Amino acid sequence: MQAEWKLSKEKPAAGETAQVTVQIRDSDGKPVEKFDVNHEKLMHLIVVSKDLSHFAHLHPDYRQNGLFQADVPFPTDGEYKLIADFIPAGGTARTETHWVAAGSGAGSPSALQPDASLVKTVDGKEVALTFDKLKAGQETTMTFTIKDAQSKAPITNLQPYLGAVGHVVVISGDAEQYLHNHPLDESAKGPNAAFATTFPKAGLYKIWGQFQHEGRVFTVPFTINVP
Numbered sequence: 001m002q003a004e005w006k007l008s009k010e011k012p013a014a015g016e017t018a019q020v021t022v023q024i025r026d027s028d029g030k031p032v033e034k035f036d037v038n039h040e041k042l043m044h045l046i047v048v049s050k051d052l053s054h055f056a057h058l059h060p061d062y063r064q065n066g067l068f069q070a071d072v073p074f075p076t077d078g079e080y081k082l083i084a085d086f087i088p089a090g091g092t093a094r095t096e097t098h099w100v101a102a103g104s105g106a107g108s109p110s111a112l113q114p115d116a117s118l119v120k121t122v123d124g125k126e127v128a129l130t131f132d133k134l135k136a137g138q139e140t141t142m143t144f145t146i147k148d149a150q151s152k153a154p155i156t157n158l159q160p161y162l163g164a165v166g167h168v169v170v171i172s173g174d175a176e177q178y179l180h181n182h183p184l185d186e187s188a189k190g191p192n193a194a195f196a197t198t199f200p201k202a203g204l205y206k207i208w209g210q211f212q213h214e215g216r217v218f219t220v221p222f223t224i225n226v227p
């Protein structure tokens, strides 16, 4: 499997949106033509800045013959990692990645710090993140508990997002590891949304949970230190 990445501008300016194409080929160089639908899409494209302060979750259009296309904003100077997540028909989940330097390519990266509290308020929701056990190399269940931020009432009518109770992206602090996560109960509606994952080694990780409520998707980020 190989991926050939192209940008409408090789070096987008800060604040610019570039058209990104990614051509997927097999090991013989032939375009892969068929992909399995995964979480309702043929490809998920995650875009993060190197310091993980910026996050975007996009769904490229499929242009046939293994070619996907997306408009990707690069909000500030700096390095960005593009992570394409897809399943060639009948195969297993693949990720292909590409670094892009926007503007000066340097920017002012902020050092990733573990959150002092794993309770965050986003878009009127209070979201708490808990783990049954947190240890590198062991499967863990991470549970998001979602309440109304004002009334503190548990939210029990989450809507499916990408075919499940939510979608969770986990990336290691050095932006090298992209972890797959699986909802334990896809049809859950809140207030709890539980996902299984395994952190491969100790260190910092950033986690973005994405959920849908009353027609709006909200994204809640957490930074944790895995012992």
Ligand SMILES: [Cu+2]
Pocket: 039, 041, 043, 044, 045, 057, 058, 059, 162
């Ligand atoms: Cu997606």
